[in-house]
Amino acid sequence: MVDHDRTEHDLVEALNDCLERIDTGATIDECVADYPAYSKRLRDLLEVADLVQHVDYPPIEVTTAQQRGRARLDDLLHDVRKNKVEDSPSRVRFGVWLVGAASLTFIVAMSGLIAFMFYTRPNAPTDIGLTVTPLVALNQTVVGQLHATETDVARNRLASTNIPDEVLPPAASATPKPGADDGVLMRPTLTLPASATPMPESGGGVADDVVPTSVSRMEAVSATPMEAAMVRTGGPSPFASATPTAPGTEPMTALPTGSLAPSRTPTPLATPPAPGSEPLTMLPPSSMPPPTRTPTPAVSETTPPPPSSTANPVQLTQMAGDNAANQQQQTTETPLPELPELLPLNAGEIDDNARWDTYLTYRQNFLSRYPSFPHPVEVMGRQIITVSDNEGFPVLGARVRIFGADQLITETRTDARGRALFFPAIDDTSAALDNFRVVVDKDDAVAEFTINLVDGSTWATTLDTAQDRETVALDVLFLLDSTGSMSDEIHELQSNIRAISAQIDTLPGDIDTRYGLVTYRDRGDDYVTRIADFFPDVEAFQERLSQVRAEGGGDDPESLNEALHNAIHDVSWRGDNTVKLIFLVADAPPHLDYPNDYSYADEMQIAAERGIKVHPIASSGLDQVGEFIFRQIAQYTQGNFIFLTYEDTDPQTPGVEPGVPGDERPDLSVGSPEQSYTVEQLDLLVLRLIEDELAALRQQVEAQGR
Amino acid sequence: MLMILLVLPDVSTDDDLMRRLRRADETAIVAVYERYFSPLYQYARLKVGDSVLAEDLISNVFYELLRVTGTDSAPHTNLRGWLFRVARNEIAQHFGKVRHLPLADLEEWMPAPAETNPETQVTLFADTERVRHALRMLTAAHQEVLLLRFGQRLSLKETADIMGKSVSAIKSLQFRALDTLRQILYESDMEAANG
Numbered sequence: 050m051v052d053h054d055r056t057e058h059d060l061v062e063a064l065n066d067c068l069e070r071i072d073t074g075a076t077i078d079e080c081v082a083d084y085p086a087y088s089k090r091l092r093d094l095l096e097v098a099d100l101v102q103h104v105d106y107p108p109i110e111v112t113t114a115q116q117r118g119r120a121r122l123d124d125l126l127h128d129v130r131k132n133k134v135e136d137s138p139s140r141v142r143f144g145v146w147l148v149g150a151a152s153l154t155f156i157v158a159m160s161g162l163i164a165f166m167f168y169t170r171p172n173a174p175t176d177i178g179l180t181v182t183p184l185v186a187l188n189q190t191v192v193g194q195l196h197a198t199e200t201d202v203a204r205n206r207l208a209s210t211n212i213p214d215e216v217l218p219p220a221a222s223a224t225p226k227p228g229a230d231d232g233v234l235m236r237p238t239l240t241l242p243a244s245a246t247p248m249p250e251s252g253g254g255v256a257d258d259v260v261p262t263s264v265s266r267m268e269a270v271s272a273t274p275m276e277a278a279m280v281r282t283g284g285p286s287p288f289a290s291a292t293p294t295a296p297g298t299e300p301m302t303a304l305p306t307g308s309l310a311p312s313r314t315p316t317p318l319a320t321p322p323a324p325g326s327e328p329l330t331m332l333p334p335s336s337m338p339p340p341t342r343t344p345t346p347a348v349s350e351t352t353p354p355p356p357s358s359t360a361n362p363v364q365l366t367q368m369a370g371d372n373a374a375n376q377q378q379q380t381t382e383t384p385l386p387e388l389p390e391l392l393p394l395n396a397g398e399i400d401d402n403a404r405w406d407t408y409l410t411y412r413q414n415f416l417s418r419y420p421s422f423p424h425p426v427e428v429m430g431r432q433i434i435t436v437s438d439n440e441g442f443p444v445l446g447a448r449v450r451i452f453g454a455d456q457l458i459t460e461t462r463t464d465a466r467g468r469a470l471f472f473p474a475i476d477d478t479s480a481a482l483d484n485f486r487v488v489v490d491k492d493d494a495v496a497e498f499t500i501n502l503v504d505g506s507t508w509a510t511t512l513d514t515a516q517d518r519e520t521v522a523l524d525v526l527f528l529l530d531s532t533g534s535m536s537d538e539i540h541e542l543q544s545n546i547r548a549i550s551a552q553i554d555t556l557p558g559d560i561d562t563r564y565g566l567v568t569y570r571d572r573g574d575d576y577v578t579r580i581a582d583f584f585p586d587v588e589a590f591q592e593r594l595s596q597v598r599a600e601g602g603g604d605d606p607e608s609l610n611e612a613l614h615n616a617i618h619d620v621s622w623r624g625d626n627t628v629k630l631i632f633l634v635a636d637a638p639p640h641l642d643y644p645n646d647y648s649y650a651d652e653m654q655i656a657a658e659r660g661i662k663v664h665p666i667a668s669s670g671l672d673q674v675g676e677f678i679f680r681q682i683a684q685y686t687q688g689n690f691i692f693l694t695y696e697d698t699d700p701q702t703p704g705v706e707p708g709v710p711g712d713e714r715p716d717l718s719v720g721s722p723e724q725s726y727t728v729e730q731l732d733l734l735v736l737r738l739i740e741d742e743l744a745a746l747r748q749q750v751e752a753q754g755r
Numbered sequence: 756m757l758m759i760l761l762v763l764p765d766v767s768t769d770d771d772l773m774r775r776l777r778r779a780d781e782t783a784i785v786a787v788y789e790r791y792f793s794p795l796y797q798y799a800r801l802k803v804g805d806s807v808l809a810e811d812l813i814s815n816v817f818y819e820l821l822r823v824t825g826t827d828s829a830p831h832t833n834l835r836g837w838l839f840r841v842a843r844n845e846i847a848q849h850f851g852k853v854r855h856l857p858l859a860d861l862e863e864w865m866p867a868p869a870e871t872n873p874e875t876q877v878t879l880f881a882d883t884e885r886v887r888h889a890l891r892m893l894t895a896a897h898q899e900v901l902l903l904r905f906g907q908r909l910s911l912k913e914t915a916d917i918m919g920k921s922v923s924a925i926k927s928l929q930f931r932a933l934d935t936l937r938q939i940l941y942e943s944d945m946e947a948a949n950g
Contacts, residue, residue: 064930065911102906104886106806119789119792605894
């Protein structure tokens with residue numbers, strides 16, 4: 050353990066402690082007195098912090114800018130209001146008309162139907178003064194009035210929500226309504242309860258100016274940003290507009306209290322993903338997202354759908370009645386239901402080889418955006434070669450050599466699924482060829498065949514070899530960015546490596562596991578890379594891992610190129626019967642500007658040659674260039690790209706916002722929404738990837754699929 | 756009859772404001788503007804160094820707020836965090852993701868230090884404008900963490916949320932940033948002292 054590492058760690062904690070105490074009134078002298086070993090340096094840092102707290106610009110400047118900005122804002126609000134006033138009346142009027150007409154039609158139709166059924170029932174009396182429509186009575190708060198000449202008993206029955214089995218003859222005491230015709234069905238008068246807001250008159254009354262009203266009124270107006278500020282005299286229409294609107298601008302509809310007022314159309318992110326790239330599926334989302342975020346979850350199942358122009362008239366009447374009934378409630382201050390938070394995006398996982406076309410599109414978009422990117426590594430025309438044994442099980446570690454025009458083009462090794470990848474366009478020589486000779490060998494078994502690019506891209510061959518699937522050698526190397534921003538990830542691994550190891554021990558078969566470690570920072574830091582060769586004993590590895598401290602690293606890129614080289618060349622990987630995994634955990638891309646540096650593009654090809662699979666696990670803060678590089682490495686070595694984010698949007702966690710306008714979101718594709726992991730579960734993520742690899746050995750190639 | 760109209764400040768909490776924003780209450784937008792313009796402007800002004808640009812960038816923040824008002828994208832957990840993140844994004848969009856100013860530029864524009872007792876290092880740093888310039892010499896991440904933590908007095912958690920990093924990463928970052936700023940100020944001071 051280097052003392053300097055501990056020194057900086059202690060200083061970080063001491064500084065934070067002092068800052069917290071100073072916030073509560075302690076002086077610098079009081080704080081540094083508790084840290085005599087660091088007092089001078091600590092004092093300097095605290096005094097610099099104090100300086101930063103007093104660099105505000107003069108109030109006069111701020112006030113002037115604020116006033117100017119306020120004027121702009123007022124103008125903008127005025128314009129928004131003005132536009133909405135001009136647009137809304139015709140739309141609302143049309144909506145009112147349409148729904149009203151539909152309601153009336155329904156009422157008349159149902160009344161006729163009921164009357165027909167009533168009059169044609171067996172033993173129907175020939176003379177009846179009933180003029181009520183029982184179905185209308187179902188919604189008494191809307192209809193409200195019945196014109197009937199029935200008996201009191203019948204009237205009581207009809208006053209209930211049940212349709213009476215029979216209607217009694219009218220009581221002698223019943224008073225016919227003026228104008229009612231005996232035996233003729235009368236259209237009931239549509240009367241709103243006194244508490245309801247009257248509908249606006251046709252052609253009338255939109256106020257010229259916005260009149261902010263109570264919160265409840267705002268819910269029933271449209272969903273566009275300022276439309277809710279529009280209030281027409283006499284109250285809002287409870288009915289949705291029937292005019293088709295542009296996507297994303299659907300007006301809010303008046304829903305019963307307790308429902309979510311705005312339509313749940315996801316609002317597009319400020320930075321939409323590149324065409325062809327998969328949107329960031331919201332996992333359990335940065336983010337925020339970066340990467341991002343999934344659409345908000347659907348409204349509660351208890352929320353009825355909003356009325357529409359094609360809705361069942363029954364629904365319209367029912368909802369109209371509910372709305373009217375709820376007006377009373379809405380005029381008082383009713384707490385809005387909590388809008389559900391966007392689902393948090395904690396981790397995403399991508400197997401770019403499994404989503405090949407998507408990856409190619411993403412790659413093309415990136416290179417279009419960054420045409421001078423130094424390591425494009427052409428992967429078009431990918432060929433997949435699968436090697437199985439006589440029983441159909443994958444052959445691990447088979448050497449696959451590709452010859453073109455009698456020259457060795459490339460060499461690679463199969464993974465636990467028996468797969469190896471070949472990229473014909475990777476250099477000029479092979480890019481000009483269509484035919485390649487493939488030689489596969491392991492131990493004494495050899496197989497040979499020819500690839501013709503015209504005929505396809507997936508090839509399978511069999512090796513006459515016997516594999517021991519019961520005893521598996523597993524080499525796991527952690528390649529850790531140990532700069533200051535990585536402390537959480539390092540801590541997680543330190544805390545959980547024993548548990549990971551214990552879980553691996555429970556997997557089927559006899560698994561002989563070794564753990565290695567390469568940590569890296571940057572040129573100019575205390576060290577660039579540190580190598581800890583494989584430990585056969587997890588306890589020894591744990592001890593070594595516990596000495597790692599996250600420090601240093603001033604700028605964003607780090608010395609990943611050199612570290613990757615060390616991880617591949619300078620540790621003692623075992624032979625071909627070994628599952629070889631590197632878990633790269635980092636939040637920054639490699640330096641691409643250093644002279645005399647290794648190249649990750651070369652190193653990843655060597656890793657593939659040696660059958661080493663790299664799983665980059667990108668922590669929050671990785672930029673798009675870093676993401677592209679990590680995905681290149683993963684794709685080329687048949688690993689998965691995983692990213693983690695700290696953008697916790699759990700509603701239980703206060704003080705965290707999901708994605709905001711302008712947030713950069715990597716255009717990632719998440720392989721499976723169920724495979725979501727948080728940084729607290731980094732250990733489980735590592736374990737799962739190892740499990741998947743080992744499980745592949747025991748699964749026949751055909752069963753694994755492509 | 757003389758009527759005196761008293762205009763009282765909007766004392767709604769941030770939670771109230773966010774609720775009102777979700778309901779597209781335009782008075783909430785104005786209230787947010789009055790409450791947060793100043794800290795946002797100070798933040799942007801320190802970052803970009805130009806008052807007009809800072810004003811424009813912060814206007815964009817409130818335009819974005821107006822745009823999302825009444826929609827699902829309106830802030831509903833942390834209003835201040837939301838605003839600062841948008842401000843950060845606006846500035847980043849304007850300048851690009853990373854700004855690196857080599858320390859060699861220091862001489863060219865670093866104002867001369869005030870005349871003070873050369874034995875007291877920190878006193879030599881006490882020129883506000885020098886500190887502002889020195890802040891702009893930092894990397895984007897270092898500058899960011901200092902402006903948020905100490906300029907705007909945001910908590911570790913809020914700063915972590917805005918910057919998309921963990922709390923422990925922010926602790927480490929603030930340490931490194933302060934240390935680097937200290938070095939910049941000290942070196943410029945030494946250069947000035949040595950003529």
